[in-house]
Amino acid sequence: MYGSFFAQQNQPLPQFAALVNGIQQFEVNTSFVNFIKNAVCEHYNETGSFPKELIVYCSGLREVNDDKMWLVFVNSFRQGMMGAHNIKCRDVELMFPKLVVIRVSRGNYRLFQNERRNLTHPPLGTCIDMSGLDPEKSEFILLSDFSEKEMASPTLYTVVYDSPGDRVPLKQLEHLTWSLCFGYGTNKEPLAVPSPLISAMELSKRGRTNWMAGRYLAKNIYFPEGSGLMGTFNGINSRFRALTTMFWA
Numbered sequence: 182m183y184g185s186f187f188a189q190q191n192q193p194l195p196q197f198a199a200l201v202n203g204i205q206q207f208e209v210n211t212s213f214v215n216f217i218k219n220a221v222c223e224h225y226n227e228t229g230s231f232p233k234e235l236i237v238y239c240s241g242l243r244e245v246n247d248d249k250m251w252l253v254f255v256n257s258f259r260q261g262m263m264g265a266h267n268i269k270c271r272d273v274e275l276m277f278p279k280l281v282v283i284r285v286s287r288g289n290y291r292l293f294q295n296e297r298r299n300l301t302h303p304p305l306g307t308c309i310d311m312s313g314l315d316p317e318k319s320e321f322i323l324l325s326d327f328s329e330k331e332m333a334s335p336t337l338y339t340v341v342y343d344s345p346g347d348r349v350p351l352k353q354l355e356h357l358t359w360s361l362c363f364g365y366g367t368n369k370e371p372l373a374v375p376s377p378l379i380s381a382m383e384l385s386k387r388g389r390t391n392w393m394a395g396r397y398l399a400k401n402i403y404f405p406e407g408s409g410l411m412g413t414f415n416g417i418n419s420r421f422r423a424l425t426t427m428f429w430a
Contacts, residue, residue, distance in 0.1 A: 217261025218268075225269045231262070234279045236349075236357065238338075240286070251342050255280060281349050282342035283358075287335075308355050319343075319351050323358060 224232055235258065258280060266275040310321035319340035338358060343349060 214257050214260045214264065217258055218264035221262055221265035222268060225265065231266070231269075231276075232278045233276075234281075236281045236283065236354070238283050238285050238358075239341075240284075251282065254282065255342055255344075277344075279346065279349070280342065280344045281340065281354070283354065284339045284341045286337050286339075306359070308359055310351060310355060319354075321351065321355050321358075323355075323362065325362075 221231060237258075239254075259277060262277060263275065266273075305324055307324045308321055309324075314320055314322070321338050322335045323338065324335055338354075340351070340354065
């Protein structure tokens with residue numbers, strides 16, 4: 182159900198920046214901070230602990246390269262974490278999680294395989310992280326696994342923030358993103374932005390459908406809210422897991 186909870190916030194974030202007397206000003210958005218606080222509280226209710234790692238995918242920010250804006254964005258997460266900590270376990274020292282922010286933007290790239298004589302397109306589902314990209318940035322391109330035209334819609338992922346400490350390897354982020362996009366099954370739509378939220382939304386829809394069906398078929402089964410149990414109803418498991426899949430390197 183968390184997929185739906187996070188997917189509902191799939192929207193651009195221009196509210197972080199505003200022009201005041203011709204000068205761009207940045208401020209923390211209160212509603213966004215409250216969303217982070219509520220999400221962390223829900224995570225604590227399910228697991229009994231705070232997240233140790235957070236990987237955030239942001240869309241609608243392709244042209245935003247201002248470091249001040251990203252610092253405000255990160256500060257919003259810190260305020261949300263502190264708000265959840267004050268609610269759930271004020272007496273315990275708060276350890277901020279590892280935070281990685283990835284900017285997601287739809288690209289208009291035209292990609293070919295140079296080693297092929299007829300310049301064929303890369304296979305669907307291919308991840309590209311070397312040739313043709315900015316060597317000074319941690320970024321990669323992911324192609325959708327379905328296309329009705331000659332070329333699948335490419336999506337560019339750029340790591341804009343990686344909190345101090347051990348950096349998350351780019352290959353690990355590539356595998357994680359690919360699994361979030363395609364690990365649950367074939368997506369017959371063009372790769373949308375941000376695609377990980379599409380996967381989460383689809384999983385949450387299926388999970389909610391199974392949960393509602395189980396409630397209808399087994400009304401005598403009741404799990405208290407916050408117990409961390411969704412249960413299995415008549416053989417239908419509402420906790421989905423991605424199967425082992427092949428990653429195109």
